[in-house]
Each structure stands twice: as C-alpha cells, then as structure tokens.
Amino acid sequence: MSNRLWAVLGAVALFACSEPATGPAQTDNGNDTTTDATGSVPAGIEVDVSYHTLENGLRVVLSEDHSVPTATVAVYYGVGFRNEPRNRTGFAHLFEHLMFQGSENLPKGDFDALIYGAGGVNNGSTRFDFTNYYEVVPSNALEAILWAEGDRMRSPIIDQEVLENQQGVVENEVLVNVINQPYGGWIWIDLPMLANENWHNAHNFYGELDDLRNANLEDVQAFFDTYYAPNNAVLVVVGDIDSGETLSWIEREFGGIAPSEPPAPLDLSEPRQEEEKFGEIFDRLAPQPALGFGYHMPERGSPEYYAMAVIDQILVQGDDSLLNQRIVNEEGYASSVFGGINLLGNMYNYNGPMLWSVGMIHGDEFTDEEIMTTVDEVIEDLRTNEISQEQLDRAITKLRSQFYSIVDSSSRFGLADLLAVFALFDDDPTRINRIEQGFDQVTPELVLATAQEYLRPTNRSVIRVIPDPDGTLGGDDGSGEE
Amino acid sequence: MLKSSLKLIAAAALVLTAPAAIALQASQRPEIGPAPDFELPDTSTIQLDNGLEVTFIDFGLAPKVNISVQVMAGNVFDGSNTYMADVVAAMMEEGAGGESPASIAQAFASMGGDMNVGVGMHTTNFSANVLSEFGPDAIARIATVIRQPDFPDSEFDRILQNQIRNMTVARSQPGPIATEAYVGLLYGTDHPYGEGMPDVGEMDGFTMEQVREFYAGHFGAGRTRIYIAGRFDHDAMEAAIREAFGDWETGAAVDVPPAAPQSGPVVRLINREDAPQTTIRLGFPVSPIGTDDYYDLTVMNALLGGSFTSRLTRNLRETNGWTYSPGSGITNRLGSSYWTFNADIVTDHTIEAFAEIFSEISNLQIYEPEQDEAEGMRSWLSGIFILQNASTGGLIGQISNRDFFDLPDDYLETYVDNINAVSNADISAAAAEYLPLDQLVLVVVGDLDTIEEGLRAFPQLADAEFITDSE
Numbered sequence: 001m002s003n004r005l006w007a008v009l010g011a012v013a014l015f016a017c018s019e020p021a022t023g024p025a026q027t028d029n030g031n032d033t034t035t036d037a038t039g040s041v042p043a044g045i046e047v048d049v050s051y052h053t054l055e056n057g058l059r060v061v062l063s064e065d066h067s068v069p070t071a072t073v074a075v076y077y078g079v080g081f082r083n084e085p086r087n088r089t090g091f092a093h094l095f096e097h098l099m100f101q102g103s104e105n106l107p108k109g110d111f112d113a114l115i116y117g118a119g120g121v122n123n124g125s126t127r128f129d130f131t132n133y134y135e136v137v138p139s140n141a142l143e144a145i146l147w148a149e150g151d152r153m154r155s156p157i158i159d160q161e162v163l164e165n166q167q168g169v170v171e172n173e174v175l176v177n178v179i180n181q182p183y184g185g186w187i188w189i190d191l192p193m194l195a196n197e198n199w200h201n202a203h204n205f206y207g208e209l210d211d212l213r214n215a216n217l218e219d220v221q222a223f224f225d226t227y228y229a230p231n232n233a234v235l236v237v238v239g240d241i242d243s244g245e246t247l248s249w250i251e252r253e254f255g256g257i258a259p260s261e262p263p264a265p266l267d268l269s270e271p272r273q274e275e276e277k278f279g280e281i282f283d284r285l286a287p288q289p290a291l292g293f294g295y296h297m298p299e300r301g302s303p304e305y306y307a308m309a310v311i312d313q314i315l316v317q318g319d320d321s322l323l324n325q326r327i328v329n330e331e332g333y334a335s336s337v338f339g340g341i342n343l344l345g346n347m348y349n350y351n352g353p354m355l356w357s358v359g360m361i362h363g364d365e366f367t368d369e370e371i372m373t374t375v376d377e378v379i380e381d382l383r384t385n386e387i388s389q390e391q392l393d394r395a396i397t398k399l400r401s402q403f404y405s406i407v408d409s410s411s412r413f414g415l416a417d418l419l420a421v422f423a424l425f426d427d428d429p430t431r432i433n434r435i436e437q438g439f440d441q442v443t444p445e446l447v448l449a450t451a452q453e454y455l456r457p458t459n460r461s462v463i464r465v466i467p468d469p470d471g472t473l474g475g476d477d478g479s480g481e482e
Numbered sequence: 483m484l485k486s487s488l489k490l491i492a493a494a495a496l497v498l499t500a501p502a503a504i505a506l507q508a509s510q511r512p513e514i515g516p517a518p519d520f521e522l523p524d525t526s527t528i529q530l531d532n533g534l535e536v537t538f539i540d541f542g543l544a545p546k547v548n549i550s551v552q553v554m555a556g557n558v559f560d561g562s563n564t565y566m567a568d569v570v571a572a573m574m575e576e577g578a579g580g581e582s583p584a585s586i587a588q589a590f591a592s593m594g595g596d597m598n599v600g601v602g603m604h605t606t607n608f609s610a611n612v613l614s615e616f617g618p619d620a621i622a623r624i625a626t627v628i629r630q631p632d633f634p635d636s637e638f639d640r641i642l643q644n645q646i647r648n649m650t651v652a653r654s655q656p657g658p659i660a661t662e663a664y665v666g667l668l669y670g671t672d673h674p675y676g677e678g679m680p681d682v683g684e685m686d687g688f689t690m691e692q693v694r695e696f697y698a699g700h701f702g703a704g705r706t707r708i709y710i711a712g713r714f715d716h717d718a719m720e721a722a723i724r725e726a727f728g729d730w731e732t733g734a735a736v737d738v739p740p741a742a743p744q745s746g747p748v749v750r751l752i753n754r755e756d757a758p759q760t761t762i763r764l765g766f767p768v769s770p771i772g773t774d775d776y777y778d779l780t781v782m783n784a785l786l787g788g789s790f791t792s793r794l795t796r797n798l799r800e801t802n803g804w805t806y807s808p809g810s811g812i813t814n815r816l817g818s819s820y821w822t823f824n825a826d827i828v829t830d831h832t833i834e835a836f837a838e839i840f841s842e843i844s845n846l847q848i849y850e851p852e853q854d855e856a857e858g859m860r861s862w863l864s865g866i867f868i869l870q871n872a873s874t875g876g877l878i879g880q881i882s883n884r885d886f887f888d889l890p891d892d893y894l895e896t897y898v899d900n901i902n903a904v905s906n907a908d909i910s911a912a913a914a915e916y917l918p919l920d921q922l923v924l925v926v927v928g929d930l931d932t933i934e935e936g937l938r939a940f941p942q943l944a945d946a947e948f949i950t951d952s953e
Contacts, residue, residue: 067542067543068520068872069518069519069520070869070872108800109791109800112790113791113858116789116791116858116859116861116862117857118514118861118865119517119861119862119863119864119865119866119868120862120865121790121866121869137865138865138868139518140514140516140518141514143512143514144511144512144513147511164803165801165802166803167803168803168804169800169805169806170806171828172759172803172805172806172826172827172828173806175758175759175826175828176759176805176806176807180656180757180758180759180761180826181655182651182654183651240518252509253509287650287651287653287654288647318591318596319575319587319590319596319597320587320590320591324587325584325587329583329584332640332644335647361647361651363647394588397591397592397593397594398591398594401594401595401612401613405611408542408544408546409873410869410873410876411869411872
C-alpha cells in the first residue's frame with residue numbers, strides 16, 4: 001500500500017508517500033510530552049508506557065494520552081529489506097503491499113473501507129529492519145481496528161490475482177519514484193550499495209524489476225511463514241485509550257494466533273572500511289551534477305552513536321550547521337545540503353549497519369574535487385579540534401527539539417514508531433524515556449574521538465551523479481548503476 | 483508449531499508448508515460506537531493600530547510555541563518576474579539588522595528551532611517552532627528579519643544561481659512540467675496563477691534593484707497576519723509583538739490582479755521520449771471555496787479521487803495496477819478554484835486508463851452513489867477533520883485558510899455539519915455540473931509515439947483543441 005499520509009521519510013518520500021491533495025496536512029506538535037509543574041521549561045520527556053507479552057510471544061506496548069480523541073494502532077513485524085531472499089530484491093516491500101489485499105473476514109477493500117468509514121487513515125511502510133502497518137482513527141473505532149489487524153495477522157488472503165495487481169502497483173511506484181525521475185535513488189539506494197559489503201545491507205532494496213516480476217505465491221507463503229507471526233511482531237496502541245480495556249481486546253483478537261519458529265538471525269556484520277570508495281551514476285534525466293557521501297556509523301546505542309548524533313547536528317542539520325554555512329552560504333556550490341543518520345527514517349528506527357550521509361545537487365561549474373576539498377576542511381577541523389561547550393549545547397538543544405517533534409505529533413505516529421522499534425529491537429520500549437540521557441553523556445572529548453575514528457576518509461564512500469542527457473557517457477537507463 | 487494460515491486460493495496447486503495450525507477463530511466484528519466529541523481550541527485575535535492582526539491559539543501540552551508570520555508577498559505579486567518573491571525571500575535570509583545569517587541561524591538553533599521562510603502563491607511565511615520560553619525572543623528576531631533585511635549585494639548572484647538551479651531541476655521532473663502547462667491552460671501565462679515556473683533564462687536579468695522594489699511594495703503591517711499556537715505566556719507574547727511590530731508602517735494596500743480560470747476542451751501533449759510513465763493533469767474550474775456548492779464538491783472529490791478508497795484509486799491502482807499514487811484535489815485561488823486529477827500511469831496502459839477515468843467520471847454524473855459509499859466519505863471527512871486540527875501547525879493552517887479566503891467566523895465549527903448535510907444526489911449533481919468532460923483541461927506528459935494516437939481517438943476529446951510540443 002504505502003501511499004497516503006506522512007512521508008515518514010523526510011528527504012526522500014518513498015515507500016510511503018504522496019497524500020491526496022485534499023488530505024490532512026500533517027505537521028507537528030500537539031501533545032504527549034510532559035513538563036514540570038510550572039510548564040515554563042521542558043523538563044525532559046516522560047512518556048506513559050505499559051509493556052506486555054502475550055503467551056504467543058506478541059509484544060504489546062500501550063501509552064495513554066487523552067489530549068485528542070484519537071487512537072493510533074501500529075503493528076511492526078521484525079522483517080525488512082535486509083531479510084529478503086537473494087533472488088527476490090524488493091520482496092519485503094512487495095509483501096507489505098500484499099498485506100493490504102484482504103483477510104479472512106475482510107475481503108479486499110473492506111479493511112480500507114472500515115478505517116476510512118470510521119474517519120481514519122492507514123498506511124504501511126518497509127524499512128531496513130521492520131515492516132509496519134498503522135492506523136489513526138477516532139477512538140470510538142479502536143476495538144474494530146484491533147479486530148481487523150488481528151484478522152490480517154491471522155489469515156491474510158493472497159492469491160495470484162492480487163499478487164499480479166500489486167506487482168504492477170509496486171513497479172509503478174519504482175517508476176514514479178526512481179526511474180522516471182532525475183536523482184531517483186542515488187543517495188538512498190546506490191550509496192548504501194556502494195558503501196556496504198554484506199549483501200543484506202548492500203542490495204537494491206526497492207527491487208530489480210525482474211526480481212519483482214518473478215515473485216510467486218511460493219515466495220509469498222515462505223515469507224509469511226517465516227516472518228509474519230505474533231512472536232516476530234510488536235503491537236503498539238497509543239492515544240485516547242483505556243489501557244486495561246485495550247489489553248483485553250488485544251488478548252481476544254491476537255491471543256489465539258499461533259506463533260511460528262523464530263527466524264534464524266542474519267549475519268549483518270560489515271568489515272571495518274579501510275579505503276575510501278567512489279561510485280558514479282550516469283543519469284539521463286538529471287540536469288545538474290549531484291554529490292553524496294556516507295560514513296559507517298558507530299553501533300546503535302553506544303556512546304559514540306550519541307556523539308555522531310551531535311556531529312550530525314553540528315555538520316548538516318539546520319541553517320546554522322557548518323556544512324550548510326560553508327557549502328551553501330559561503331561557497332555557493334549548492335542551494336541546499338541535506339543529510340543525516342538513516343535517510344529512510346531517523347537515528348532511532350534501525351537495527352544494524354547504517355550510514356551517516358550527506359548530499360547536494362550542485363552547480364556544474366564546481367568540480368567534485370573542489371567541493372570535497374572544502375568538505376574535508378570542515379570535517380578535518382572537527383577531527384583535529386575539540387568543539388566548544390556552546391557548540392555542544394546548541395547541538396543538544398536541536399536534538400532535543402527534534403526528538404520532541406518526532407514524539408509529539410497529531411497523528412502520534414512518531415511516538416508509536418519509537419515505542420515499537422524499542423520493543424522490537426531492544427525488548428524495552430521504556431528506552432524512549434532515556435534517550436535524552438544518551439545525549440547528555442556526550443562531551444567535546446567524545447565528539448573529537450568519534451570524529452577521528454568514524455569521519456576517517458577511509459571510512460567514507462563518495463557517489464557522484466553525472467548528467468548524461470544523451471546516454472553516451474556510460475549510463476543505460478538513467479536509473480542508476482544497478 | 484508452525485503456522486500456515488495464509489490463504490492461498492490461487493488456481494495453481496501450491497504445497498502448503500505445514501498442516502493447518504490450530505488457531506482460534508476470529509471474533510465477531512465489533513460495532514463502531516458514536517464518534518467522540520472534539521472541540522476546537524479557544525482563539526483570540528487582536529489588531530494593532532497599523533493594521534497588523536494577531537491570532538492566539540491555545541493548544542497542546544508540549545512546551546513549544548509555533549509562530550507564523552504571513553505576509554501578502556507571495557508569487558501572485560511576481561508580475562512578469564516569475565519567482566521574484568522567492569528571490570526576495572531568499573535574500574531576506576542573508577542577514578538582517580547588521581547580523582550575519584550564521585549568527586541568526588545559531589540564535590534560532592539555541593531556541594530549539596529553525597526559522598523557515600516559505601513562499602506560497604499568496605503569502606510569504608516566516609515561521610519558527612521554538613521552546614516556549616524563547617517565544618518572545620523568536621518574535622523579536624523574526625521581526626528583525628522581516629523589517630530590517632540587509633540585502634547584501636555581494637550575495638545576490640549566489641542566491642539567484644540557487645533559484646535558477648531549483649528551476650532547472652524542477653524542469654527535469656515530469657510532475658512540475660505537467661503542472662506548469664496545466665495552470666497555464668487554466669489561467670493563461672499572463673497571470674501569476676498560470677505561471678508554473680520561470681522560463682529558462684528569465685531569471686538571468688533579475689536585479690537587486692528589483693528585489694528592493696518588490697520588498698518596498700509588498701511588505702508592511704497592513705499586509706501581515708501573525709498566528710501564535712501552542713503553550714505560551716499570552717501577555718509576554720503580545721508585548722513582544724507590540725514591541726517588535728507596533729511601529730511598522732502599514733504598507734501598500736493588497737492588490738491582486740483578478741483572474742478567472744478558463745475551461746476547455748483543450749489538451750496539451752508534451753513529449754518525453756521513452757518515458758516509462760505518462761504524467762497527467764486533468765481538471766476543470768469549479769465553484770470557489772466559501773460557496774455552498776463547495777461542500778458538495780468536497781465530498782464528490784473524496785469519493786471520486788481524493789481519498790485512498792476513492793473510485794479512481796480503486797480502479798486504476800487496486801483493480802488494474804497501472805499506477806501507484808493517483809489522486810485528486812481542489813486548489814483554491816482568490817475568487818476561483820479548480821479541481822484536478824493527477825496520476826503517473828504506466829505508458830503501455832495509458833489509453834486504457836483514460837477510458838476508465840472518463841467512465842468513472844461519467845458514471846458518477848449519472849448514478850447517485852450508494853448510501854454506504856457516500857456515508858463512508860462523509861464520515862472520513864468528518865474524522866480527518868480531527869487530525870487536521872490536532873496540531874499547532876494544522877490549526878494555523880486551518881485558521882489562516884479561513885481568514886485568507888474570508889470564510890465565516892464559524893466556518894470550522896460548522897464544517898462537519900456542512901459536510902454531513904451533503905446528500906448522495908448532491909454528490910452526483912456536483913460531478914455533473916463541474917466536471918463536464920466536453921470542457922476538460924488536460925495535460926499529458928509522456929512518450930507521445932506510444933500514446934498520442936490513442937488519445938486523439940477518444941470521442942470525449944473529439945472537439946478538443948490539441949496543442950503538441952516536444953519537451
């Protein structure tokens with residue numbers, strides 16, 4: 001499905017995109033954070049969390065907040081791009097589409113009709129380490145939505161007709177987002193393919209068109225049997241709910257679904273990168289060159305990881321960031337610079353090797369050597385000199401504010417997402433209340449040490465998009481270097 | 483115990499991986515009770531002596547305040563210099579009150595936010611979402627940016643090149659190309675409503691003098707509205723606004739050139755050689771926002787193409803798999819509105835898709851929708867109204883929209899009732915009145931070698947003027 005509200009992604013709106021022109025404008029803010037008694041200063045965030053595991057292994061996270069009379073339901077399965085079979089690139093995402101095609105008690109179309117008819121919205125998305133399905137509904141519809149999600153987990157109906165239908169839809173999704181666009185997949189597909197060595201991290205996860213076309217019902221059955229089971233899932237319900245009543249509904253709708261044998265863990269490890277890598281994409285549709293680069297991140301949750309989050313803020317987030325100031329304001333190479341940790345989500349919602357990436361579309365009067373020399377000046381400074389306390393404080397203020405914005409939205413989807421991934425990856429959704437501690441332990445010394453190890457040029461992969469209007473420079477179909 | 487309850491009802495015999503697991507049967511489908519009450523938050527509005535209006539919206543629990551300063555200085559005032567408003571706004575970010583852009587950016591970052599400047603068709607919007615305690619400081623800084631831009635000549639060339647680069651990239655994407663041609667057909671390229679993008683080379687001649695002139699003519703208290711939403715100290719925010727904006731001159735009166743969209747039948751074909759998809763914009767002028775018919779149009783749009791469960795989405799995507807993200811919507815301009823269906827359709831099925839689009843529109847015009855379907859759409863619009871108004875940003879959008887189009891004070895309070903008063907017959911009547919296929923405006927960007935002949939053969943387009951150009 002993946003279509004409708006919330007570009008959950010930020011820079012690149014894929015796998016979940018493009019709301020109808022009349023849909024609700026989702027912005028930010030609204031609720032969920034708590035403050036000190038005076039209400040004048042943010043005293044950190046304290047989210048109400050209750051955590052349960054059903055007998056069949058389904059992990060359930062509930063969080064009450066009655067400020068707006070809606071409820072958000074999210075089901076996260078522990079399967080993503082990294083899990084898909086080798087000859088079936090793009091399959092995790094295709095399967096996500098198939099889960100919207102009907103279930104035993106809700107023939108195709110009825111699931112959507114139920115949610116929309118109740119005044120709600122729904123969507124799903126596929127990421128590196130999970131596939132999610134979620135609904136936001138007026139709270140009176142919660143019980144019916146839980147019933148529907150239970151029906152879908154228990155017994156989706158997927159036949160040849162809907163498989164072919166969604167193969168067509170997904171192929172059109174790849175066409176509209178990648179192949180018929182300039183700069184289609186360079187930084188979020190091609191750069192990880194270049195930087196990573198392990199196939200699970202380094203394949204084209206939107207899918208080679210041939211692999212998508214070749215997918216068959218046996219693949220569907222095998223994937224469902226392996227990954228779509230209650231013991232490989234997390235269910236989150238947040239918002240205007242009664243936790244006790246909600247839990248009893250969940251027990252009733254999900255408690256009887258049989259678990260499956262847990263999937264074998266994948267070896268996702270990447271070797272330490274020892275040499276800088278370079279890649280080129282010849283793009284028939286791009287009118288200007290683009291340049292992107294990525295560094296392998298420290299392990300998620302480590303002190304260096306939080307330090308990299310600070311470095312991300314200092315280098316590329318916001319108008320005050322060093323690369324924005326230097327590249328955009330001083331040198332004028334580009335109209336804007338973008339980047340971050342996990343371009344298909346945020347710094348929290350992944351669980352494996354990840355890149356910190358930066359990208360820009362730049363004027364063709366500037367060479368990539370010239371731009372990278374400037375980038376290196378900025379980055380080498382961070383690897384040589386400690387940042388000031390003032391720089392650190394400002395970065396942490398930005399991180400906090402950004403974290404609040406993720407958690408605090410009218411749809412409550414950001415909150416549900418964090419609770420789900422912390423349950424799925426760490427078996428501990430209360431981590432949401434300790435994130436700020438992670439930032440607070442970062443020091444200028446730690447930032448320096450982290451920059452020295454992780455911003456090594458030898459830990460970097462650089463990718464260039466070269467305009468190739470006539471297709472003569474080496475490109476074939478303008479869609480990248482697959 | 484392995485689970486294998488996935489239902490595979492394909493004709494082909496598949497070996498299921500395990501015997502059916504013992505899973506409890508699903509329970510009965512629960513009833514959905516009455517919708518919860520939802521009340522819009524309290525707001526209050528003041529007007530300063532110089533004409534500046536300020537609306538305060540109390541909402542939310544988070545200690546943040548969302549500030550939006552909206553100045554009537556958008557692209558509709560570009561005149562013949564398309565994107566001039568964008569260049570002016572970008573130059574306003576190049577320093578103010580003698581302070582450098584880096585210093586201003588650092589100040590906002592320290593408040594937990596960025597200042598964003600967005601240029602729309604009608605307004606240029608300066609906004610910041612900061613921690614509440616910094617609200618008054620943020621007001622003061624935004625005021626400096628708006629009232630005392632330094633306009634450094636030294637930065638002009640770079641800023642202009644950025645805007646040219648943005649235009650160049652937009653011209654390589656099928657969506658912006660299609661939209662530019664489409665609004666040009668509706669409003670004519672002499673009106674800013676009909677100008678999608680500057681022509682190649684048009685911006686080369688822009689000057690700093692023009693920037694200063696635009697600024698002088700379009701910024702002032704009488705052309706500005708401020709919205710403050712979130713949790714904040716009213717007195718402190720009001721005092722900060724009076725201090726920062728109280729002595730701002732009123733400025734020139736707002737003067738938007740009148741515009742009336744034109745119907746077709748007209749079809750513009752733009753070749754994009756070997757394009758794997760056809761990008762389309764298909765639409766009609768409709769009754770403007772604020773009219774009674776607009777509610778009928780709103781429900782009609784949701785049912786026909788404006789929601790995921792709409793007929794066009796179900797048909798083109800869920801039945802046929804020819805497109806990923808089709809959709810329709812109504813765009814509002816001062817004194818006029820237009821309805822548009824847009825989609826990117828796989829090239830080889832473009833002609834079949836057009837047959838389905840024409841058929842869905844005709845069908846709705848002739849046959850009243852069934853009660854279930856129509857009621858579902860009314861319920862959806864009523865339900866998402868809560869989501870649309872459940873954030874500070876959403877509330878600012880809704881309330882400023884009401885103010886901008888001069889809608890009744892109780893527009894938002896009566897919206898849900900008005901939607902629910904639209905009858906099933908009204909939906910079909912709106913489609914019949916406002917979507918006459920023999921007057922359609924259509925832009926098609928795609929591989930004309932494959933699709934042009936089939937398009938020209940449609941009887942619905944028999945009387946249309948065809949305009950063909952290569953990209």
